[in-house]
Amino acid sequence: MPLKTAAQYEESLRGLNLKVYLLGERVSNPVDHPIIRPSMNSVKMTYALAEDPQYEDLMTAKSHLTGNKVNRFCHLHRNTDDLVKKVKMQRLLGQKTGACFQRCVGMDAINAVDSVTFEMDQKLGTGYYERFRKFLLMMQEQDLTVDGAMTDTKGDRGLPPCKQQDPDMYVRVVEKKSDGIVVRGAKAHQTGALNSHWILVMPTITMTKDDADYAVCFAAPADAEGIYYIYGRQSCDTRKLEKSEIDVGNAGFGGHEALMVFEDVFVPWENVFMCGEYDFSGALVERFAGYHRQSYGGCKVGVGDVLIGAAALAADYNGAARASHIKDKLIEMIHLNETLYACGIACSAEGHETASGTYLINLLLANVCKQNVTRFPYEIARLAEDIAGGLMVTMASEKDLRHPEIGKTVEKYFRGVSAVPTEHRMRILRLIENITLGTAAVGYRTESMHGAGSPQAQRIMISRQGNLDRKKGLAKALAGIK
Amino acid sequence: MKTMGIKFCGGCNPLIERSEVANELKSILPEGFTFDSDDPSRRWDIGILICGCPTACADRPEHRSLAAAWILVSGPMVDRHSVSVENIARSIVDKLEAMAQTE
Numbered sequence: 001m002p003l004k005t006a007a008q009y010e011e012s013l014r015g016l017n018l019k020v021y022l023l024g025e026r027v028s029n030p031v032d033h034p035i036i037r038p039s040m041n042s043v044k045m046t047y048a049l050a051e052d053p054q055y056e057d058l059m060t061a062k063s064h065l066t067g068n069k070v071n072r073f074c075h076l077h078r079n080t081d082d083l084v085k086k087v088k089m090q091r092l093l094g095q096k097t098g099a100c101f102q103r104c105v106g107m108d109a110i111n112a113v114d115s116v117t118f119e120m121d122q123k124l125g126t127g128y129y130e131r132f133r134k135f136l137l138m139m140q141e142q143d144l145t146v147d148g149a150m151t152d153t154k155g156d157r158g159l160p161p162c163k164q165q166d167p168d169m170y171v172r173v174v175e176k177k178s179d180g181i182v183v184r185g186a187k188a189h190q191t192g193a194l195n196s197h198w199i200l201v202m203p204t205i206t207m208t209k210d211d212a213d214y215a216v217c218f219a220a221p222a223d224a225e226g227i228y229y230i231y232g233r234q235s236c237d238t239r240k241l242e243k244s245e246i247d248v249g250n251a252g253f254g255g256h257e258a259l260m261v262f263e264d265v266f267v268p269w270e271n272v273f274m275c276g277e278y279d280f281s282g283a284l285v286e287r288f289a290g291y292h293r294q295s296y297g298g299c300k301v302g303v304g305d306v307l308i309g310a311a312a313l314a315a316d317y318n319g320a321a322r323a324s325h326i327k328d329k330l331i332e333m334i335h336l337n338e339t340l341y342a343c344g345i346a347c348s349a350e351g352h353e354t355a356s357g358t359y360l361i362n363l364l365l366a367n368v369c370k371q372n373v374t375r376f377p378y379e380i381a382r383l384a385e386d387i388a389g390g391l392m393v394t395m396a397s398e399k400d401l402r403h404p405e406i407g408k409t410v411e412k413y414f415r416g417v418s419a420v421p422t423e424h425r426m427r428i429l430r431l432i433e434n435i436t437l438g439t440a441a442v443g444y445r446t447e448s449m450h451g452a453g454s455p456q457a458q459r460i461m462i463s464r465q466g467n468l469d470r471k472k473g474l475a476k477a478l479a480g481i482k
Numbered sequence: 483m484k485t486m487g488i489k490f491c492g493g494c495n496p497l498i499e500r501s502e503v504a505n506e507l508k509s510i511l512p513e514g515f516t517f518d519s520d521d522p523s524r525r526w527d528i529g530i531l532i533c534g535c536p537t538a539c540a541d542r543p544e545h546r547s548l549a550a551a552w553i554l555v556s557g558p559m560v561d562r563h564s565v566s567v568e569n570i571a572r573s574i575v576d577k578l579e580a581m582a583q584t585e
Contacts (some may be wrong), residue, residue, distance in 0.1 A: 119563075352536040355562045362537060467497055 002068040004143040006048035006053070014041065019228035020258075027231075030150060034230070034240045038254035038286040038439075039307040041187055042101040043145055043195040045093060045253070046073055053077040058089040063140050064357075065133070073107045074140045076114055077359040081311075082317040083348035087298035091341065092301015098435065100255030100443035102145075102192025104299065108291035109148025109200040110136055111358055113217060116284045117273050118356035128273045129356070135219050135271065139198070140207065147196035147222065148289060149260060161214040163205070171201060171262060172213045180268040181275060183216060189451075190260040193229055196222050199260070203274070206282030215281045218267045218273035219418040226265035232257040246398040246427055249434025255443045286461075287360060292452035293370030294361045297344015298312045300373055303435065303444050304337040306381055310431045317425040318389060329383045336376040343369030364465035367458040374455040377448040383434040392429045393437075401426065484582075485518035486511075487526040489545050496534020496568055497557040505530055506571035512579055525549060528581070530574060533557070553577050 004012065013031050020027040022035060023330045050059040050071050059400040061075040061082060062068070077083050086107070093101045096317045114136070117128040138145055152161075155169030164170070185410030187201065200219050207215040219229065234256075236248075273278060312330055318469045347365035354360050385392060391414065401410045401423065415422045449455065476482075489502050507530065508517060518526060528547030535539050538556035546552060553574050554561050560573040 350537045350539075352538055353562055354554060360536075467495065470496070 002063070002066070002070045002141055002143060002307060003050055004047055004071075005051060006044045009044055009047040009143075009145070010040065012197065016197070017223045018194060019223070020231060021229065022231035023233075026298075034243075036194060037373075038099070038240070038250070038252060039102065039192065039256040041193050042093075042097040042099050042253045042255060043103055043192060043286060043401075044070065045096055046101055046103045046145075047143070049096065050094070053093065058085050058092055061085075065137055065140065068140070069193060070140045071143050071353070073103045073145070074136075074143060075107070075111070076111055076136070076230070077351070079359055080349055080351045082352045083359055083361055084345060085296070087294065087341075087344040089349050090295055090298025090344075091302040091305070094299045095199055095305050096307040097253040097301075098250050098303055098431070099253040099440050100191060100299065100447065102195060102255055104295045105150075105191055105292065106139075106146030106196065106198075107146035107148075108288055108295060109146065109150075109202060109396055110139065111291055111360075112284055112288035113200065113202065114358045115354035115356045115360065116280055117288060118354070119283070120274070120277055120280045121433055122355065124277060125279065127408075131270055132273050135200075135273075138388045140177060144197040145192070145195060146198045146200050146219075147190060147193050147260075148288065149190055149193075149201045149287070150204050151188050151190075152351055153186050153259075154189045154204070156187050158337055160206075161211045168177050170204065170211075170214045170218065173216050174213075174264065176275070176324070180266055180280075181218070181272055183218065183262050183265050183267060184260050186261040187262075189232070189257045189333055190229075191255065191257050191303070191447075191451075193222070193258040193260050193299060194231070194256065198222055199227070201262075202284055202288055203281040204285065209278060212276040215274060215276055215278040217284065219271045220265060220267055224265055224267075226263045228261050228263070229361075230259040230261070232259070234442050236434075236438040240439075242399075244398040246401070246423070246430055249430040249432075249438050250440060254439050257442070273304055273342035286363070289367045289453050290361055290363045290456070293366040293458065294347050294371075296364075296373040296448065296452060297347065297369040300444065300448055301341040301344065303440070304333070304340070304377065307384050307432065307435050307444070308333045308337060310428050311387040313391075314384075314388045314425075314432060317416045317420045317428060329387055333380045333383050334367070336380050337452070338348075338370065340372055340376055343372055363461060367461040367465070370452055371455060371458040371462065373448045374458070377444055381441075381445060384432050385436055387430055388432045392433050395426060398426070484515045484578075485524070486515055486530065487518060487549060488530045488532060489548065490555045491531075491533035491540035492537065493534050496498045496535065497536075498534060498555075498570065500534055500555075503555060503570050503574075504530075507574055510540040510571060512575055512582075514582055515578055527551065527579065528553065531555065539571055551581070 049055040061072045063070045117132045121129045152170040155164045161170035168185045173181045192331035239248045315326045329395045347361040350362035351359045396410045411422045483577040526549040529552045532555045565573045
């Protein structure tokens with residue numbers, strides 16, 4: 001069964017025994033919790049679209065392991081066409097959900113772990129690659145959602161893992177046994193953690209010899225003994241508890257992050273893909289980050305498409321669509337959004353094969369892509385708020401609109417152009433609010449800034465890969481400097 | 483004697499000096515191999531594809547058809563394995579010698 005249906009995916013989550021805390025309480029049924037469920041719907045969309053012939057060219061791929069059709073989220077990129085299709089798929093899903101659909105981190109993790117374990121085995125004679133291939137085969141055959149878990153909590157940023165006052169600030173190996181390892185620590189900001197079947201843990205920085213215990217990569221079931229989750233709050237999240245469809249902006253979809261805690265979790269050797277080989281931790285971080293920086297050239301663009309459409313509708317509903325400055329602002333939003341996309345496509349088209357046969361993006365262009373993502377969505381959001389007007393944040397609630405006495409007042413005074421119902425105007429303004437400063441702003445704004453690495457991380461990579469000496473040489477040649 | 487040829491990428495933004503790699507390779511070419519430039523219509527036994535960066539945009543079927551076997555240089559990599567820039571030519575020679583031994 002290489003492809004799960006959307007319904008089978010939801011049902012499979014119900015079979016997990018996740019230990020989840022949200023707003024100070026243990027959640028017994030995350031799938032149906034009103035705050036969590038929209039994020040599950042976003043991941044579910046990755047299964048639903050794969051079933052639809054209209055989208056299967058982007059959403060599915062042929063497994064190089066089995067020849068079976070698999071969800072692209074479980075696929076290793078075999079050529080640059082795969083890399084390009086990945087970005088297009090992510091744009092599509094951003095358009096369909098208007099939110100973070102979470103499944104990319106696992107896809108980016110398997111592609112990074114594949115090539116690094118291959119190269120590690122070649123150099124060190126270890127046996128990680130075959131173990132990883134078995135894990136990948138299971139992931140493909142069961143169409144699993146895997147959470148790629150990289151970001152440690154890090155404690156004092158000025159100190160390496162081994163020098164931290166509390167040694168658990170980075171996930172580490174606390175015991176090696178004949179049949180496996182025991183790990184402790186926590187991963188922060190874990191996107192889609194509660195909607196995942198398995199976790200693929202990677203180190204978060206380049207480790208040194210002294211940090212060898214922290215150079216660990218492994219897979220574990222999301223509900224393994226000792227793992228628990230503390231759900232991250234989002235702006236306006238409790239609106240989801242009010243049973244209002246309008247006020248949440250996007251009632252169907254969302255994203256989520258959680259703190260993922262490993263309290264002495266046992267991992268059998270068959271699921272360990274790095275254990276102390278600190279020399280390869282940097283390559284794993286660099287490649288995962290590179291793939292994830294590419295991802296943002298697709299997913300943020302798809303959400304941007306929704307936001308641009310919402311801003312254009314707001315202009316229509318406000319009766320301002322014909323104003324030249326509104327048209328120009330929409331053009332600017334499109335220009336910025338397509339520039340993000342252009343970098344996502346470019347770093348994919350300029351990708352190359354690694355020794356394992358898996359394709360890697362052009363790292364310089366992927367970092368340029370993400371650097372733009374740290375800026376452009378903010379400008380697109382600013383322009384959307386400009387076009388939407390202040391009502392976006394001062395408007396009455398859905399309950400007021402439905403109220404038997406004041407409802408007529410809300411209907412009367414919040415109307416824009418006469419041909420459009422007030423409710424439609426309220427809905428589109430709430431959608432803009434949701435993406436620019438509500439629950440989805442976590443994904444569209446702050447995640448654009450810090451997800452896949454904060455801006456300075458990209459600038460370091462751009463500096464490393466920018467080939468500045470050659471540029472000097474070009475200038476010298478033209479200036480006649482010998 | 484194995485015939486060899488070199489094919490370069492277009493060189494838009496190279497991370498290595500491609501001509502230096504080619505010149506060094508010619509200077510340390512082991513016995514039993516020769517660069518064949520007399521008859522471009524003849525298929526080489528071994529082709530050296532020297533691309534300036536990992537993208538290796540010149541690695542295309544029409545180029546691959548020019549030789550029976552290829553060694554790919556793509557920026558600081560030989561056959562997709564990282565190599566220090568100063569050791570690229572040496573790494574190619576190692577591969578040529580390994581090819582000779584396996585025959």
